[in-house]
Amino acid sequence: MAVDYTPLHVAAEGSARLGRISTPHGSIATPAFAPVGTQATVKALDPRDLAELGAELVLANTYHLYLRPGADVVAEMGGLHGFMGWAGPILTDSGGFQVYSLADRRQVSDDGVLFRSHIDGSQHHFTPEKVVGIQEQLGADIIMCLDECAVPDDRAYVELALARTHVWAERCRAAQTRSDQALFGIIQGGVFADLRLRSADFLVGLDFPGYAIGGLSVGESKALMYEMLDITVPVLPADKPRYLMGVGAPEDLLEGVARGIDLFDCVLPTRLARNASLFTRHGRLNVRNAAWARAPGAIDEDCACYTCRNFSRAYLRHLFKAGELLAYRLATIHNLHFLLQLMRDIRQAIGADTFAAFKQEFLAHYPIVPDEVRAQNRDKRMTRRRQ
Numbered sequence: 144m145a146v147d148y149t150p151l152h153v154a155a156e157g158s159a160r161l162g163r164i165s166t167p168h169g170s171i172a173t174p175a176f177a178p179v180g181t182q183a184t185v186k187a188l189d190p191r192d193l194a195e196l197g198a199e200l201v202l203a204n205t206y207h208l209y210l211r212p213g214a215d216v217v218a219e220m221g222g223l224h225g226f227m228g229w230a231g232p233i234l235t236d237s238g239g240f241q242v243y244s245l246a247d248r249r250q251v252s253d254d255g256v257l258f259r260s261h262i263d264g265s266q267h268h269f270t271p272e273k274v275v276g277i278q279e280q281l282g283a284d285i286i287m288c289l290d291e292c293a294v295p296d297d298r299a300y301v302e303l304a305l306a307r308t309h310v311w312a313e314r315c316r317a318a319q320t321r322s323d324q325a326l327f328g329i330i331q332g333g334v335f336a337d338l339r340l341r342s343a344d345f346l347v348g349l350d351f352p353g354y355a356i357g358g359l360s361v362g363e364s365k366a367l368m369y370e371m372l373d374i375t376v377p378v379l380p381a382d383k384p385r386y387l388m389g390v391g392a393p394e395d396l397l398e399g400v401a402r403g404i405d406l407f408d409c410v411l412p413t414r415l416a417r418n419a420s421l422f423t424r425h426g427r428l429n430v431r432n433a434a435w436a437r438a439p440g441a442i443d444e445d446c447a448c449y450t451c452r453n454f455s456r457a458y459l460r461h462l463f464k465a466g467e468l469l470a471y472r473l474a475t476i477h478n479l480h481f482l483l484q485l486m487r488d489i490r491q492a493i494g495a496d497t498f499a500a501f502k503q504e505f506l507a508h509y510p511i512v513p514d515e516v517r518a519q520n521r522d523k524r525m526t527r528r529r530q
Protein backbone atom coordinates (compact mmCIF):
# COMPACT_ATOMS: atom_id res chain seq x y z
CA MET A 144 0.00 0.00 0.00
CA ALA A 145 1.61 3.24 -1.17
CA VAL A 146 -0.36 5.47 1.12
CA ASP A 147 -2.21 4.50 4.20
CA TYR A 148 -4.60 6.78 6.08
CA THR A 149 -5.27 6.21 9.76
CA PRO A 150 -8.10 8.21 11.34
CA LEU A 151 -7.06 9.06 14.90
CA HIS A 152 -9.83 11.17 16.37
CA VAL A 153 -13.07 12.78 15.19
CA ALA A 154 -14.11 16.02 16.90
CA ALA A 155 -16.91 15.72 19.44
CA GLU A 156 -18.74 18.47 17.56
CA GLY A 157 -18.88 18.59 13.74
CA SER A 158 -16.74 16.62 11.28
CA ALA A 159 -13.18 17.84 11.96
CA ARG A 160 -10.81 14.89 12.30
CA LEU A 161 -7.24 14.07 13.21
CA GLY A 162 -5.36 11.48 11.24
CA ARG A 163 -2.07 10.33 9.80
CA ILE A 164 -1.14 9.62 6.19
CA SER A 165 1.80 7.23 5.84
CA THR A 166 3.80 7.35 2.61
CA PRO A 167 7.06 5.72 1.47
CA HIS A 168 8.81 9.05 2.31
CA GLY A 169 7.37 9.62 5.78
CA SER A 170 4.08 10.43 7.40
CA ILE A 171 1.86 13.51 7.41
CA ALA A 172 -0.15 14.60 10.45
CA THR A 173 -3.58 15.70 9.21
CA PRO A 174 -5.32 18.07 8.75
CA ALA A 175 -2.29 19.38 6.85
CA PHE A 176 -1.40 22.26 4.57
CA ALA A 177 1.05 21.60 1.71
CA PRO A 178 3.24 24.48 0.48
CA VAL A 179 3.37 24.65 -3.32
CA GLY A 180 6.68 24.14 -5.11
CA THR A 181 5.44 24.83 -8.63
CA GLN A 182 8.73 24.16 -10.41
CA ALA A 183 10.15 21.70 -7.84
CA THR A 184 10.98 24.57 -5.49
CA VAL A 185 8.90 26.55 -3.03
CA LYS A 186 9.82 30.01 -4.28
CA ALA A 187 12.51 31.74 -2.18
CA LEU A 188 13.01 28.79 0.21
CA ASP A 189 15.12 25.64 0.27
CA PRO A 190 14.14 22.21 1.61
CA ARG A 191 15.96 22.87 4.90
CA ASP A 192 13.72 25.90 5.48
CA LEU A 193 10.64 23.76 4.74
CA ALA A 194 11.73 21.12 7.22
CA GLU A 195 12.40 23.78 9.88
CA LEU A 196 8.95 25.25 9.23
CA GLY A 197 7.47 21.81 9.91
CA ALA A 198 6.09 21.22 6.41
CA GLU A 199 5.37 17.52 5.96
CA LEU A 200 4.09 17.52 2.38
CA VAL A 201 5.16 19.58 -0.63
CA LEU A 202 3.27 19.90 -3.88
CA ALA A 203 4.88 20.16 -7.31
CA ASN A 204 3.21 20.89 -10.65
CA THR A 205 3.25 18.27 -13.38
CA TYR A 206 2.49 20.73 -16.19
CA HIS A 207 5.49 22.94 -15.39
CA LEU A 208 7.96 20.09 -14.78
CA TYR A 209 6.85 18.21 -17.89
CA LEU A 210 7.55 21.31 -20.01
CA ARG A 211 10.75 22.24 -18.15
CA PRO A 212 13.11 20.46 -17.48
CA GLY A 213 11.09 17.42 -18.71
CA ALA A 214 9.89 14.41 -16.73
CA ASP A 215 12.68 12.26 -18.18
CA VAL A 216 15.32 14.63 -16.79
CA VAL A 217 13.71 14.51 -13.34
CA ALA A 218 13.52 10.69 -13.51
CA GLU A 219 17.23 10.46 -14.44
CA MET A 220 18.08 12.68 -11.46
CA GLY A 221 16.40 10.31 -9.02
CA GLY A 222 12.83 11.54 -9.29
CA LEU A 223 11.53 14.66 -7.58
CA HIS A 224 12.84 13.67 -4.15
CA GLY A 225 16.42 13.38 -5.39
CA PHE A 226 16.16 16.22 -7.91
CA MET A 227 14.89 18.87 -5.48
CA GLY A 228 16.59 17.50 -2.38
CA TRP A 229 13.40 17.02 -0.37
CA ALA A 230 13.24 13.66 1.38
CA GLY A 231 9.67 14.00 2.69
CA PRO A 232 6.32 13.25 1.06
CA ILE A 233 5.54 14.94 -2.27
CA LEU A 234 2.27 15.32 -4.16
CA THR A 235 2.00 16.14 -7.86
CA ASP A 236 -1.14 17.42 -9.54
CA SER A 237 -2.17 16.09 -12.94
CA GLY A 238 -1.30 19.23 -14.85
CA GLY A 239 -4.92 19.58 -15.91
CA PHE A 240 -5.58 22.77 -14.00
CA GLN A 241 -2.53 24.52 -15.51
CA VAL A 242 -3.48 23.39 -19.01
CA TYR A 243 -6.83 25.13 -18.51
CA SER A 244 -5.45 28.23 -16.81
CA LEU A 245 -2.02 28.78 -18.39
CA ALA A 246 -1.59 27.01 -21.71
CA ASP A 247 -2.41 28.64 -25.02
CA ARG A 248 -5.00 27.41 -27.52
CA ARG A 249 -6.13 24.26 -25.77
CA GLN A 250 -8.56 21.82 -27.36
CA VAL A 251 -10.27 19.24 -25.18
CA SER A 252 -11.58 16.01 -26.70
CA ASP A 253 -12.69 12.73 -25.16
CA ASP A 254 -9.18 11.42 -25.67
CA GLY A 255 -7.37 14.24 -23.86
CA VAL A 256 -6.21 17.85 -24.10
CA LEU A 257 -4.19 19.35 -26.93
CA PHE A 258 -2.40 22.56 -25.91
CA ARG A 259 0.49 24.86 -26.65
CA SER A 260 3.19 25.54 -24.09
CA HIS A 261 3.00 29.00 -22.47
CA ILE A 262 6.83 28.99 -22.58
CA ASP A 263 7.65 28.41 -26.25
CA GLY A 264 4.38 27.71 -28.05
CA SER A 265 5.28 24.05 -28.72
CA GLN A 266 2.32 21.68 -29.06
CA HIS A 267 1.60 18.90 -26.54
CA HIS A 268 -1.10 16.33 -25.90
CA PHE A 269 -2.11 15.22 -22.39
CA THR A 270 -4.13 12.02 -22.14
CA PRO A 271 -5.02 10.25 -18.89
CA GLU A 272 -2.39 7.60 -19.68
CA LYS A 273 0.29 10.14 -20.49
CA VAL A 274 -0.34 12.17 -17.34
CA VAL A 275 -0.01 9.07 -15.15
CA GLY A 276 3.19 8.15 -17.03
CA ILE A 277 4.66 11.62 -16.44
CA GLN A 278 3.78 11.47 -12.73
CA GLU A 279 5.36 8.02 -12.48
CA GLN A 280 8.57 9.51 -13.89
CA LEU A 281 8.39 12.44 -11.46
CA GLY A 282 7.92 9.92 -8.64
CA ALA A 283 5.76 11.78 -6.07
CA ASP A 284 4.08 9.79 -3.28
CA ILE A 285 0.60 11.05 -4.10
CA ILE A 286 -0.43 11.59 -7.73
CA MET A 287 -3.62 12.85 -9.35
CA CYS A 288 -5.96 11.75 -12.12
CA LEU A 289 -6.37 14.00 -15.16
CA ASP A 290 -9.62 15.93 -14.86
CA GLU A 291 -11.38 18.64 -16.81
CA CYS A 292 -11.98 21.88 -14.93
CA ALA A 293 -15.10 23.52 -16.32
CA VAL A 294 -16.45 27.03 -15.69
CA PRO A 295 -18.12 26.20 -12.36
CA ASP A 296 -21.56 27.71 -13.06
CA ASP A 297 -22.07 26.62 -16.69
CA ARG A 298 -24.17 23.51 -16.10
CA ALA A 299 -24.10 22.08 -19.63
CA TYR A 300 -20.30 22.37 -19.77
CA VAL A 301 -19.87 21.04 -16.22
CA GLU A 302 -21.93 17.92 -17.11
CA LEU A 303 -19.89 17.27 -20.23
CA ALA A 304 -16.61 17.81 -18.34
CA LEU A 305 -17.79 15.55 -15.53
CA ALA A 306 -18.51 12.66 -17.89
CA ARG A 307 -15.03 13.05 -19.33
CA THR A 308 -13.42 13.34 -15.89
CA HIS A 309 -15.02 10.04 -14.89
CA VAL A 310 -13.90 8.15 -17.99
CA TRP A 311 -10.42 9.66 -17.54
CA ALA A 312 -10.36 8.54 -13.89
CA GLU A 313 -10.95 4.93 -15.02
CA ARG A 314 -8.26 5.26 -17.68
CA CYS A 315 -5.79 6.74 -15.17
CA ARG A 316 -6.36 3.81 -12.82
CA ALA A 317 -5.83 1.33 -15.61
CA ALA A 318 -2.64 3.12 -16.70
CA GLN A 319 -0.95 3.08 -13.30
CA THR A 320 2.05 0.74 -13.11
CA ARG A 321 3.84 1.82 -9.92
CA SER A 322 2.52 0.40 -6.66
CA ASP A 323 4.45 2.83 -4.43
CA GLN A 324 2.38 5.85 -5.48
CA ALA A 325 -1.19 6.59 -4.42
CA LEU A 326 -3.42 7.80 -7.25
CA PHE A 327 -6.25 10.05 -6.01
CA GLY A 328 -9.54 10.54 -7.86
CA ILE A 329 -10.75 14.13 -8.32
CA ILE A 330 -14.38 15.00 -7.66
CA GLN A 331 -15.74 17.72 -9.96
CA GLY A 332 -19.27 18.99 -10.57
CA GLY A 333 -18.95 22.78 -10.42
CA VAL A 334 -21.41 24.44 -8.07
CA PHE A 335 -24.19 21.90 -8.65
CA ALA A 336 -25.10 19.72 -5.69
CA ASP A 337 -26.45 16.80 -7.73
CA LEU A 338 -23.37 16.75 -10.00
CA ARG A 339 -20.99 16.85 -7.02
CA LEU A 340 -22.85 13.88 -5.53
CA ARG A 341 -22.84 12.02 -8.83
CA SER A 342 -19.10 12.56 -9.11
CA ALA A 343 -18.37 11.48 -5.54
CA ASP A 344 -20.51 8.34 -5.94
CA PHE A 345 -18.85 7.37 -9.18
CA LEU A 346 -15.29 7.86 -7.94
CA VAL A 347 -15.92 6.15 -4.59
CA GLY A 348 -17.16 3.21 -6.67
CA LEU A 349 -13.69 3.01 -8.27
CA ASP A 350 -12.15 2.71 -4.77
CA PHE A 351 -9.27 5.19 -4.92
CA PRO A 352 -6.79 5.40 -1.99
CA GLY A 353 -7.80 9.06 -1.55
CA TYR A 354 -10.21 11.65 -2.91
CA ALA A 355 -9.53 15.20 -4.03
CA ILE A 356 -12.21 17.82 -4.38
CA GLY A 357 -11.36 19.97 -7.40
CA GLY A 358 -12.88 22.87 -9.26
CA LEU A 359 -13.58 24.94 -6.15
CA SER A 360 -12.04 28.26 -5.08
CA VAL A 361 -12.01 29.23 -8.77
CA GLY A 362 -14.22 32.31 -8.57
CA GLU A 363 -17.43 31.13 -6.87
CA SER A 364 -18.47 32.64 -3.53
CA LYS A 365 -17.11 31.18 -0.33
CA ALA A 366 -20.65 30.33 0.79
CA LEU A 367 -21.12 28.21 -2.32
CA MET A 368 -17.77 26.48 -1.83
CA TYR A 369 -18.67 25.54 1.75
CA GLU A 370 -22.07 24.30 0.55
CA MET A 371 -20.39 22.01 -1.99
CA LEU A 372 -18.18 20.62 0.80
CA ASP A 373 -21.24 20.07 3.01
CA ILE A 374 -22.71 17.95 0.23
CA THR A 375 -19.60 16.10 -0.91
CA VAL A 376 -17.58 15.15 2.16
CA PRO A 377 -20.26 13.08 3.94
CA VAL A 378 -20.42 10.58 1.06
CA LEU A 379 -16.65 9.97 1.09
CA PRO A 380 -15.32 6.92 2.95
CA ALA A 381 -14.05 7.66 6.47
CA ASP A 382 -10.91 5.55 6.00
CA LYS A 383 -9.54 7.52 3.03
CA PRO A 384 -7.91 10.98 3.01
CA ARG A 385 -9.83 13.95 1.57
CA TYR A 386 -7.95 16.69 -0.20
CA LEU A 387 -9.38 20.13 -1.03
CA MET A 388 -7.30 21.38 -3.95
CA GLY A 389 -6.06 24.95 -4.30
CA VAL A 390 -7.46 26.25 -1.02
CA GLY A 391 -5.30 28.06 1.53
CA ALA A 392 -6.94 31.19 2.97
CA PRO A 393 -6.95 30.83 6.79
CA GLU A 394 -10.76 31.02 7.02
CA ASP A 395 -11.10 28.35 4.31
CA LEU A 396 -8.70 26.03 6.12
CA LEU A 397 -10.85 26.32 9.25
CA GLU A 398 -14.11 25.85 7.35
CA GLY A 399 -12.66 22.95 5.36
CA VAL A 400 -11.35 21.20 8.47
CA ALA A 401 -14.73 21.71 10.15
CA ARG A 402 -16.28 19.78 7.25
CA GLY A 403 -13.83 16.88 7.43
CA ILE A 404 -11.07 17.87 4.96
CA ASP A 405 -7.59 16.41 5.67
CA LEU A 406 -5.31 18.05 3.08
CA PHE A 407 -4.99 21.49 1.51
CA ASP A 408 -2.53 23.18 -0.84
CA CYS A 409 -2.35 26.71 -2.16
CA VAL A 410 0.08 29.24 -3.63
CA LEU A 411 -1.62 31.97 -1.57
CA PRO A 412 0.85 32.27 1.37
CA THR A 413 3.94 32.28 -0.87
CA ARG A 414 2.43 34.53 -3.55
CA LEU A 415 1.16 37.04 -0.98
CA ALA A 416 4.57 37.02 0.69
CA ARG A 417 6.28 38.06 -2.54
CA ASN A 418 3.79 40.92 -2.74
CA ALA A 419 4.71 42.07 0.81
CA SER A 420 1.32 40.94 2.13
CA LEU A 421 1.78 39.15 5.45
CA PHE A 422 -0.65 37.15 7.55
CA THR A 423 -1.38 38.12 11.13
CA ARG A 424 -4.07 36.94 13.52
CA HIS A 425 -5.81 40.26 12.79
CA GLY A 426 -5.74 39.98 9.01
CA ARG A 427 -3.16 40.76 6.34
CA LEU A 428 -0.59 43.51 6.73
CA ASN A 429 1.21 45.15 3.82
CA VAL A 430 4.75 45.69 4.96
CA ARG A 431 5.50 48.16 2.14
CA ASN A 432 3.25 50.75 3.79
CA ALA A 433 4.94 54.00 4.80
CA ALA A 434 3.46 53.54 8.27
CA TRP A 435 6.14 50.90 9.00
CA ALA A 436 9.18 52.97 7.93
CA ARG A 437 10.27 53.38 11.55
CA ALA A 438 8.42 50.46 13.13
CA PRO A 439 10.82 48.53 15.39
CA GLY A 440 8.39 45.70 16.18
CA ALA A 441 8.08 42.35 14.40
CA ILE A 442 5.39 41.59 11.82
CA ASP A 443 3.60 39.73 14.59
CA GLU A 444 4.93 39.96 18.16
CA ASP A 445 3.37 36.60 19.00
CA CYS A 446 4.85 34.78 15.99
CA ALA A 447 7.72 32.37 16.68
CA CYS A 448 9.07 32.28 13.10
CA TYR A 449 12.68 33.14 12.25
CA THR A 450 11.61 36.40 10.57
CA CYS A 451 9.59 37.68 13.53
CA ARG A 452 12.21 36.64 16.07
CA ASN A 453 14.96 38.57 14.30
CA PHE A 454 13.68 41.40 12.09
CA SER A 455 11.57 44.55 12.37
CA ARG A 456 8.77 45.74 10.12
CA ALA A 457 11.03 48.67 9.22
CA TYR A 458 13.74 46.29 7.97
CA LEU A 459 11.31 44.18 5.94
CA ARG A 460 9.80 47.33 4.42
CA HIS A 461 13.30 48.51 3.49
CA LEU A 462 14.12 45.15 1.84
CA PHE A 463 10.94 45.28 -0.25
CA LYS A 464 11.44 48.94 -1.22
CA ALA A 465 15.05 48.20 -2.22
CA GLY A 466 14.07 45.07 -4.17
CA GLU A 467 16.38 42.89 -2.09
CA LEU A 468 16.03 39.11 -2.53
CA LEU A 469 15.98 38.56 1.24
CA ALA A 470 12.57 40.26 1.33
CA TYR A 471 10.99 37.31 -0.49
CA ARG A 472 12.65 34.76 1.72
CA LEU A 473 11.81 36.38 5.07
CA ALA A 474 8.22 37.15 4.04
CA THR A 475 7.70 33.61 2.72
CA ILE A 476 9.08 32.09 5.92
CA HIS A 477 6.60 34.14 7.96
CA ASN A 478 3.53 33.40 5.83
CA LEU A 479 4.22 29.67 5.63
CA HIS A 480 4.92 29.55 9.35
CA PHE A 481 1.59 31.30 9.96
CA LEU A 482 -0.39 28.65 8.03
CA LEU A 483 1.62 25.67 9.27
CA GLN A 484 1.27 26.91 12.87
CA LEU A 485 -2.45 27.40 12.28
CA MET A 486 -2.66 23.74 11.20
CA ARG A 487 -0.71 22.64 14.31
CA ASP A 488 -3.10 24.67 16.48
CA ILE A 489 -6.06 23.15 14.64
CA ARG A 490 -4.76 19.62 15.21
CA GLN A 491 -4.13 20.35 18.86
CA ALA A 492 -7.66 21.74 19.23
CA ILE A 493 -9.26 18.73 17.52
CA GLY A 494 -7.33 16.43 19.84
CA ALA A 495 -8.52 18.39 22.86
CA ASP A 496 -12.10 18.53 21.53
CA THR A 497 -11.98 22.33 21.48
CA PHE A 498 -11.90 22.85 17.71
CA ALA A 499 -15.33 24.53 17.42
CA ALA A 500 -14.35 27.13 20.05
CA PHE A 501 -10.88 27.57 18.49
CA LYS A 502 -12.43 28.23 15.08
CA GLN A 503 -14.91 30.72 16.46
CA GLU A 504 -12.21 32.56 18.39
CA PHE A 505 -9.88 32.74 15.36
CA LEU A 506 -12.59 33.96 12.99
CA ALA A 507 -13.78 36.59 15.50
CA HIS A 508 -10.43 38.40 15.08
CA TYR A 509 -9.59 37.61 11.46
CA PRO A 510 -11.11 39.95 8.83
CA ILE A 511 -12.02 37.98 5.71
CA VAL A 512 -11.27 39.45 2.29
CA PRO A 513 -14.73 39.98 0.70
CA ASP A 514 -15.75 37.91 -2.36
CA GLU A 515 -15.81 41.05 -4.60
CA VAL A 516 -12.24 42.02 -3.72
CA ARG A 517 -11.05 38.44 -4.29
CA ALA A 518 -12.74 38.46 -7.71
CA GLN A 519 -11.01 41.76 -8.64
CA ASN A 520 -7.61 40.42 -7.57
CA ARG A 521 -8.20 37.27 -9.60
CA ASP A 522 -9.11 39.32 -12.70
CA LYS A 523 -5.97 41.44 -12.31
CA ARG A 524 -3.84 38.30 -12.03
CA MET A 525 -5.38 36.72 -15.12
CA THR A 526 -4.90 39.94 -17.12
CA ARG A 527 -1.23 40.11 -16.11
CA ARG A 528 -0.80 36.47 -17.05
CA ARG A 529 -2.23 37.00 -20.53
CA GLN A 530 0.05 39.98 -21.20
Ligand SMILES: [Zn+2]
Nearest residue numbers: 446448451477
Ligand atom coordinates in the same frame (compact mmCIF):
# COMPACT_ATOMS: atom_id res chain seq x y z
ZN1 LIG B 1 6.53 35.43 11.82
